[in-house]
Amino acid sequence: MLLLARTRSVLRVALVAVAMAAIFVADTLTNYEVAAAVLYAVVVLSAERALQPRALRALGMACIAMTVLSFMLTPRGHYHAGLINMGLSVSAIAMVTWLVLRMQRARAAAQAAQARLERIARAQNLSGLTTSIAHELNQPLAAIVTSGNAAQRWLAQAPPQLDKARQALQRMQADAERASSVIARVRSLTRGEPPQASRFDLNASVREIVALSHDRLQEEGIDLHQALAAGLPPVWADPVQVQQVIGNLLLNALDAMPAAPGARREVHIDTAREGDTVVFTIRDSGIGLAPEVQAHLFDAFWTTKPQGIGIGLSISRTIVEANGGRIWAEPAAGLGAVFRFSLPAAPQEKLP
Ligand code: ADP
Numbered sequence: 001m002l003l004l005a006r007t008r009s010v011l012r013v014a015l016v017a018v019a020m021a022a023i024f025v026a027d028t029l030t031n032y033e034v035a036a037a038v039l040y041a042v043v044v045l046s047a048e049r050a051l052q053p054r055a056l057r058a059l060g061m062a063c064i065a066m067t068v069l070s071f072m073l074t075p076r077g078h079y080h081a082g083l084i085n086m087g088l089s090v091s092a093i094a095m096v097t098w099l100v101l102r103m104q105r106a107r108a109a110a111q112a113a114q115a116r117l118e119r120i121a122r123a124q125n126l127s128g129l130t131t132s133i134a135h136e137l138n139q140p141l142a143a144i145v146t147s148g149n150a151a152q153r154w155l156a157q158a159p160p161q162l163d164k165a166r167q168a169l170q171r172m173q174a175d176a177e178r179a180s181s182v183i184a185r186v187r188s189l190t191r192g193e194p195p196q197a198s199r200f201d202l203n204a205s206v207r208e209i210v211a212l213s214h215d216r217l218q219e220e221g222i223d224l225h226q227a228l229a230a231g232l233p234p235v236w237a238d239p240v241q242v243q244q245v246i247g248n249l250l251l252n253a254l255d256a257m258p259a260a261p262g263a264r265r266e267v268h269i270d271t272a273r274e275g276d277t278v279v280f281t282i283r284d285s286g287i288g289l290a291p292e293v294q295a296h297l298f299d300a301f302w303t304t305k306p307q308g309i310g311i312g313l314s315i316s317r318t319i320v321e322a323n324g325g326r327i328w329a330e331p332a333a334g335l336g337a338v339f340r341f342s343l344p345a346a347p348q349e350k351l352p
Pocket of ligand 1: 252286288289293305307308309312313337
């Protein structure tokens with residue numbers, strides 16, 4: 001895919017060069033009255049996707065220089081008309097170049113805003129919780145450290161004060177239980193709203209989420225293959241929550257892609273019917289799942305990413321289970337990881 005993208009952009013540059021040469025020849029050989037140079041503006045416009053801003057600016061300037069050169073080399077026609085035509089062509093090229101540069105800047109800003117939105121959407125599940133978690137967990141954790149130190153001191157005495165040490169250990173256990181009940185409360189909070197189940201087409205949900213990631217897939221040269229089963233029964237679940245899960249699994253797959261140039265970057269998504277359920281599968285050619293990673297995948301706040309929150313998979317599991325399904329992961333046969341979830345197929349009698 002990366003190779004394909006590179007070949008495509010080399011082809012585009014070659015096409016631009018050919019078009020410029022053709023315009024130059026036409027502009028030079030025809031009379032002054034024929035304003036062929038205006039076509040350079042079309043060249044600049046069509047190169048917008050293939051070139052970086054600096055290269056685009058250079059292209060605009062080259063087009064202007066070639067327009068002037070053609071004017072000087074043109075042997076025939078009405079000189080004044082030629083002068084006016086050249087002026088018009090130069091200003092058209094300059095204006096189009098300026099507009100195209102602005103368009104590029106606007107597109108980059110929109111992409112950055114979208115990436116931020118994605119991150120916020122992930123983090124908002126946590127908003128308001130982080131402060132209270134930190135606050136509520138700090139107290140029992142500090143107490144555990146104090147009791148641990150005390151226990152060590154009692155044990156280090158000669159003879160060791162076993163009774164005192166046992167009391168300190170009991171306090172540690174009670175505090176650890178307090179901390180774990182805080183975590184249990186947090187988990188029940190992240191469970192959020194009860195699902196609003198309805199009948200819907202899982203394939204359509206997949207397509208919507210994939211379309212949202214289109215820009216990132218292209219930018220990073222990731223090849224996405226979809227094999228969405230035809231004739232799937234509708235599922236019975238909360239469509240918004242299910243899309244949240246699909247989006248999260250897809251983002252994780254993209255995050256796991258190897259950075260090395262030339263590496264294989266592929267994501268396969270498929271859907272299938274299995275008994276009374278519909279199963280969604282996403283397989284990537286990413287870094288894969290080491291055993292220690294696999295053991296913690298679905299733990300809340302467990303992450304290996306520098307900017308990660310580590311709650312996406314935990315929330316995904318809560319959602320899938322609340323909707324009557326199951327989610328699991330396994331290392332892929334070759335490279336990468338496989339994540340799957342199942343959802344109940346909607347019974348016939350359940351209306352939309
Ligand atoms: P986050 O994305 O914020 O780290 P998640 O709960 O979504 O939180 O994921 C937890 C961890 O699971 C990730 O940090 C990563 O180590 C691992 N993981 C998730 N998806 C994949 C994947 N497709 N390939 C490899 N590791 C993964």
